[in-house]
Amino acid sequence: MKRSFRILLLLALMAVTAVQVQAQKKNSKIDVAEALKGYFKPVTTPSATPDAEGFIRRWMILEPISKPNPTNRVFTDSYTRENLSVEYFPDQLTVLPKDGDKVKVTMEYQPPVNLSSNRPAARPQQDQPKFVKATLTWHALDSDHFFVKLFRFATGLDKDRYGVIFWTVTVINCEEDIENVRLAVGSNKAARWWVNGEEVLLLAGDRHMGVDSAVSDRVTLKKGKNILRGVTMNGPGMSEFCARFIDDTGKPVTGYTITCN
Amino acid sequence: MKRIVFICILLLTGVSLHAQTGAPYIHDPSSIVKSDGKYFTFGTGGGGLISEDGWSWHSGAVRPGGGAAPDAIKIGDRYLIIYGTTGGGMGGGHASKIMTMWNKTLDPDSPDFAYSEPVMVCESLVDEDFNAIDPGVLLDPTTGRLWLTCGTYFGHIRQVELDPKTGFRVEGNEAIDVGRNMEASTMMYRDGWYYLLGTHGTCCDGVNSTYNIVVGRSRNVNGPFIDNVGRSMIQGGGKSVVTTEGRLVGPGHFGRYIEEEGVEKMSFHWEADMDQSGRSVLAIRPLLWKDGWPVAGEAFREGTYEIQSVRSGYALELEVDFIRAQGAMRGLGRGNEPQPNVVLEEQKLEDVAGTWPEGVIGARNGYYMGRPWQRWSVIPVPEAGGYLGGPYYKIVIAGTDRALAANDKAEVETVPAFTGAPEQLWRIDQLTDGTYRIMPKSIPGHDEPYALVSLGDCSPTLAPFDFKSDNSKWDFRCYSPVK
Missing domain, CATH: 2.115.10.20 (Glycosyl hydrolase domain; family 43)
Structure with missing residues (x-):
């Protein structure tokens, strides 16, 4: 190996390490409760219940994974399925994390957002994407609202806000089987959702969050723990979702408790 | 109305x-x-x-x-x-x-x-x-x-x-x-x-x-x-x-x-x-x-329609990729150069059908854009009998035989070809407010008289009909034909 190439490799590794360290430093300095004030509170109780309209407010949320998308036009069914089928971290479809758990990911680098511009900073087409390693943290949070404002989760924690992927998971605890319920999700933007490991919704398109925008086929919430998992991907705009279970007449189902794991 | x-x-x-x-x-x-x-x-x-x-x-x-x-x-x-x-x-x-x-x-x-x-x-x-x-x-x-x-x-x-x-x-x-x-x-x-x-x-x-x-x-x-x-x-x-x-x-x-x-x-x-x-x-x-x-009310007429959910105004469509149509944005500082107006072509079935899967394709509701995956031909099936005031219909994507059908989960989907099976036959009743109820003749494995219902904006399903809810109501809208 030529000396000049070794030097280049060393510099590249140093750059990746610097980005990783910077990300971790940023995180460690943040008071989560203060940073997310107005949108979330850290979980302080053993369990929660859905709100009066059935919305699920308690979630484990992973810090966003960068996946630059300079436009929302790309979110077709195929694109959504393909890009939300990538393994971003081990056991992403089964993990039940605890607050503060860390996840190591390799993700596409994007430059810091330029808030003085009204256009996203697109990577020149001729350039190959650059990937960086990052360590991301799971946060156990109660939303202050019926919706989960992923965008403010990201900005509050000083993370990438546009072109990112959010993994979210929560546990629905039932005292007995609840049959023929449907997961009803409003989502900004594209998303996939699973109940007990079974995909129940794929939400494509340049969509915005409305209550009960998309409703799954009938599912059974079984006695005991049920795992509700969603992954949401945005482009150059807002990101948020709301989720609840409804019955065949559209009425909210509320007879369960919610825990983080 | x-x-x-x-x-x-x-x-x-x-x-x-x-x-x-x-x-x-x-x-x-x-x-x-x-x-x-x-x-x-x-x-x-x-x-x-x-x-x-x-x-x-x-x-x-x-x-x-x-x-x-x-x-x-x-x-x-x-x-x-x-x-x-x-x-x-x-x-x-x-x-x-x-x-x-x-x-x-x-x-x-x-x-x-x-x-x-x-x-x-x-x-x-x-x-x-x-x-x-x-x-x-x-x-x-x-x-x-x-x-x-x-x-x-x-x-x-x-x-x-x-x-x-x-x-x-x-x-x-x-x-x-x-x-x-x-x-x-x-x-x-x-x-x-x-x-x-x-x-x-x-x-x-x-x-x-x-x-x-x-x-x-x-x-x-x-x-x-x-x-x-x-x-x-x-x-x-x-x-x-x-x-x-x-x-x-x-x-x-x-x-x-x-x-x-x-x-x-x-x-x-x-x-x-x-x-x-x-x-x-x-x-x-x-x-x-x-x-x-x-x-x-009107006797329902065979034709090609947008089937619009009264709940949301969204249109019944296939669960397929949105294929962009030709026609760049003009205005807002783009494409304002002096030039004669031209008539843009509408997207045609042959422009998109090749991208669709061959088997069962789900049905959902989406913004109506006049696209081939949103245009439904509603055609009576005389040999299938009828109900009070009307014959059963097949509902197929216009220009194809892909048919709307009920499945054994009491959900709605599309099948590649119409076979005449009862779950592919639909009853269409105009309601007292002028909107429509759409019901399958039968649902495999189910006895409930379910209707096509939008429990979510984007999610048609089969569920009990409720006249008091716009979830249960549909409109059939028809526009100029594709040339």
Whole structure:
């Protein structure tokens, strides 16, 4: 190996390490409760219940994974399925994390957002994407609202806000089987959702969050723990979702408790 | 409320099935009544029609007594049949009697089929301003009292009260004059209003009959019944309910049939169906209510439509990728250079169909963009039978055989080819507010009579129909055809 190439490799590794360290430093300095004030509170109780309209407010949320998308036009069914089928971290479809758990990911680098511009900073087409390693943290949070404002989760924690992927998971605890319920999700933007490991919704398109925008086929919430998992991907705009279970007449189902794991 | 946009008329293909099938030949039909799982209507001269499904009709109903223009009503677990003993006295005397009789069943094949002895409840003398034929009855849902109207152009329409337990005239009841300038009267009640319906125009002249159905209303069961411009029915007024439609001539003899809340039908006859030798035939149409007035709905027309959810305005579509159409954005500082306007091509089926999976494709609702995956051809399937007022339809993506279907999870999807299976056949009922209910003929493994329902904006499913919810309602909208 030529000396000049070794030097280049060393510099590249140093750059990746610097980005990783910077990300971790940023995180460690943040008071989560203060940073997310107005949108979330850290979980302080053993369990929660859905709100009066059935919305699920308690979630484990992973810090966003960068996946630059300079436009929302790309979110077709195929694109959504393909890009939300990538393994971003081990056991992403089964993990039940605890607050503060860390996840190591390799993700596409994007430059810091330029808030003085009204256009996203697109990577020149001729350039190959650059990937960086990052360590991301799971946060156990109660939303202050019926919706989960992923965008403010990201900005509050000083993370990438546009072109990112959010993994979210929560546990629905039932005292007995609840049959023929449907997961009803409003989502900004594209998303996939699973109940007990079974995909129940794929939400494509340049969509915005409305209550009960998309409703799954009938599912059974079984006695005991049920795992509700969603992954949401945005482009150059807002990101948020709301989720609840409804019955065949559209009425909210509320007879369960919610825990983080 | 005409929800179907009729600029689509050029797009319509094939024969529109406007009239009932089978041998629906009848004059002056009674209200339709269901007995022993079958539908019955009785006509002038005795006898009447039977239908197993409400779409295909044939003769076979039995009514003794002859005469003209009977009516029928179910009260408790019995059926009361009312008829006039004569056919009216054109150019002669007008003596006639209105008779009532009971039966436990209307099915002549039933061992319980036996009419009671007819009793007279109203009569006209040979030379008075009244002609006791064409009876119609209303069982007032607010009081339980039974009212009968009858009469023709020869004098007044009269109202008398019957005893719903016996079918006899209430003792001491005095007849009231409630209308003129009409015949084939009947009454109905809805939301605090009593409606008196009648038929204007001339009957019994084939394609030259000018029959048409009119209505007035009152807050009082005894009237006065006022039309939409303030005329009393006893002054000869009447707001139009249905008139001649193209080759279907001379509607007369209104009857109301309530299937459930929001799903109502009106029966009548066309004096002449020009596609059936000008014969008088049974008609069944959706009964709509607009601003408190009854209006005849449209017979559903075969065509290619957007199927729009009333809940959200979203359109039923295939779960496939959105394929972008040609046509860059102009304005907002882009594409403003001086140049002649050009006509942009619409996206065509062949532009996108190759990207679709070959097997089952889900169905969902999305923003309507006029795209091939959102355009549905709704085509009657005559051999599949029907329901009260219509045939079953297949609903396929226009230009393909890909068909909307119910599956064994009581969800909705599309299958690559229409096979005629019952889960691929759809019943389409126009509702009283002008929107539509869409129901599969059957759902594999399920007995529930589910309808197509949008529980979510984007998520059609099969669930109980609820007229009070826009989730259960759809519109069929039609635009200019793709060139």
